[in-house]
Amino acid sequence: MTQPKANRELRKMTSDRPLYPDSPVLVVDDEEYMTSLLSSMLLAEGVSNVLTCASADEALKVLEGRDVSVLMTDLLMPGMSGEELLDETASRFPGIPKIVVTGADEVDIAIQCMKKGALDFLVKPVDPSRFSAAVRQAIEISELRKENEILNRKFTERELSRNDVFANIITQDAGLLTIFRYAESIARTLQPVLITGETGVGKELMARAIHAASGRKGEFVAVDVAGLDSPTFSDTLFGHRKGAFTGADAPRAGMVLKAAGGTLFLDEIGDLHEESQIKLLRLLQERLFFPLGSDTAVSMDARVLVATNRDIRELCAQGRMRMDLFFRLQTHHIRIPPLRKRAGDIPLLARFFLTQAAKEMNKPIPAITPEALRRLITYSFPGNVRELRSVIFDAASRFQADTIGADDLDILATAACSPEAHAVAGPPGPRI
Numbered sequence: 001m002t003q004p005k006a007n008r009e010l011r012k013m014t015s016d017r018p019l020y021p022d023s024p025v026l027v028v029d030d031e032e033y034m035t036s037l038l039s040s041m042l043l044a045e046g047v048s049n050v051l052t053c054a055s056a057d058e059a060l061k062v063l064e065g066r067d068v069s070v071l072m073t074d075l076l077m078p079g080m081s082g083e084e085l086l087d088e089t090a091s092r093f094p095g096i097p098k099i100v101v102t103g104a105d106e107v108d109i110a111i112q113c114m115k116k117g118a119l120d121f122l123v124k125p126v127d128p129s130r131f132s133a134a135v136r137q138a139i140e141i142s143e144l145r146k147e148n149e150i151l152n153r154k155f156t157e158r159e160l161s162r163n164d165v166f167a168n169i170i171t172q173d174a175g176l177l178t179i180f181r182y183a184e185s186i187a188r189t190l191q192p193v194l195i196t197g198e199t200g201v202g203k204e205l206m207a208r209a210i211h212a213a214s215g216r217k218g219e220f221v222a223v224d225v226a227g228l229d230s231p232t233f234s235d236t237l238f239g240h241r242k243g244a245f246t247g248a249d250a251p252r253a254g255m256v257l258k259a260a261g262g263t264l265f266l267d268e269i270g271d272l273h274e275e276s277q278i279k280l281l282r283l284l285q286e287r288l289f290f291p292l293g294s295d296t297a298v299s300m301d302a303r304v305l306v307a308t309n310r311d312i313r314e315l316c317a318q319g320r321m322r323m324d325l326f327f328r329l330q331t332h333h334i335r336i337p338p339l340r341k342r343a344g345d346i347p348l349l350a351r352f353f354l355t356q357a358a359k360e361m362n363k364p365i366p367a368i369t370p371e372a373l374r375r376l377i378t379y380s381f382p383g384n385v386r387e388l389r390s391v392i393f394d395a396a397s398r399f400q401a402d403t404i405g406a407d408d409l410d411i412l413a414t415a416a417c418s419p420e421a422h423a424v425a426g427p428p429g430p431r432i
Helices: 005-013 032-044 056-065 082-092 107-115 128-157 174-186 203-214 230-238 274-286 312-317 323-329 345-360 370-377 384-398 406-416
Strands: 025-028 050-053 070-073 098-102 118-123 193-196 220-224 263-267 303-308 332-335
Touching: 025 032, 025 056, 032 050, 032 128, 050 056, 056 070, 056 082, 070 082, 070 128, 082 098, 082 107, 098 107, 098 128, 107 118, 118 128, 128 174, 128 274, 174 203, 174 332, 193 203, 203 220, 203 263, 203 303, 230 274, 274 323, 312 323, 345 370, 345 384, 370 406, 384 406
Parallel strands: 025 050, 025 070, 070 098, 098 118, 193 303, 193 332, 220 263, 263 303
Antiparallel strands: none
């Protein structure tokens, strides 16, 4: 087994970043120049985790010892042939997507390989666009298979592996705890995650928890994309080269590069302009982008999470959101319930925010009367957890006694008369 020079150099340059994909793509060909060429083509697609073997026998030894994302094999090789390798892997490693790359341009052979489990059949010299599509599809299938395995295991265990990553989301709600298990199970994949929920439910907190659970060493980079026009969106995410436009006196790395090895969180995705939606779709599909003023593609090494308080399906129906982008984003979809749907969390959150407020204001921690709790529980909280925090901090700033009673929650009486309080079943109000 060998590692091509290009792969070794890339490992050295990106030693502080996770390899993509987590498990390697295994390239099998007895001709060294071909394994080197295919490895270089994979690197051009952003695939930095590549292993090469010169024979099918050597490949089987690798497969017996470690997990592999994709198997890419030639057919005509000394010893065990590529077709025999397909037979062996079909019975012993059926979940691994397989791509045949061969000089044998015959329909019968292609059909036989497909029957043996090959996902695609590429003829040398390999067409770059066909190669790119085949590799992306194979890696995506592999990742989804692993996600399903993790999901099944997590929901069987019914326990979180790391409670600490969700510590900032205060809850005892059974439904939200189920969401935690789901979020933890998908945390290590590279597929995008769509997080939806009303204003103030804690979408960014959920995104940060997923990042923490992912084990990715890079930064968590949050970008509010609401209102960004197409050029600003491109410059913000992809950066620019010096001289790319008037005023570009120095190169600038975009947020995608800043999030390398980590997580890129795009908030308010429902407000993204159509041109920017197309750019985001290409980024997610190809994992490549072009800084402004550059004709050299850069590989994306970030996990993408997005969030919105809007109804994405309704936006699609109105023609304001591309359906293909929606389908790509909702590979994993987390819906965070509003606070009124988990009223049992309100006393827990109220006491948490009271403690937090008292410490910040250097006051003793007050108790909260049963009447005050009942008033909180029966209020609809259109602003959700963020609004509850504001209410508690307001009450804590004004209290003089040892307890906070219902009369100290005057802000609720004002809020109950607001338009937002009478539209809790409709579109969420503005961000607080």
